Amino acid sequence: MKALWHIVDNNNIGSFLLAITVAVAGFLALSLLHRVVRSRLGTLAAGTAVKWDDLVVDVLGSTRNWTLAGVSLLLALSVSTCPRDSHAARHRR
Secondary structure, eight states, X not given: OGGGGOOBTTBOXXXXXXXXXXXXXXXXXXXXXXXXXXXXXXXXXXXXXXXXXXHHHHHHHTOOHHHHHHHHHHHHHHHSOOOHHHHHHHTOO
């Protein structure tokens, strides 16, 4: 049973579950924040004559869920541990 706790490169099940939890919670938080900011800025931009705020609302409106998923995966990777070999290989140059 102890072998199940060390899966890949000293990352155990707990660190994988933490990374998955951070990814899912990050995606849900980013998705909610995206919707709220887009609707609030859309309301504010509709009342002004300036065009750049309409551009910001259009850019936020064209942001897709896969972009938010990518950002949440980056958040999940930030809490996971890297193997020592990759750290040494990165600084060997």
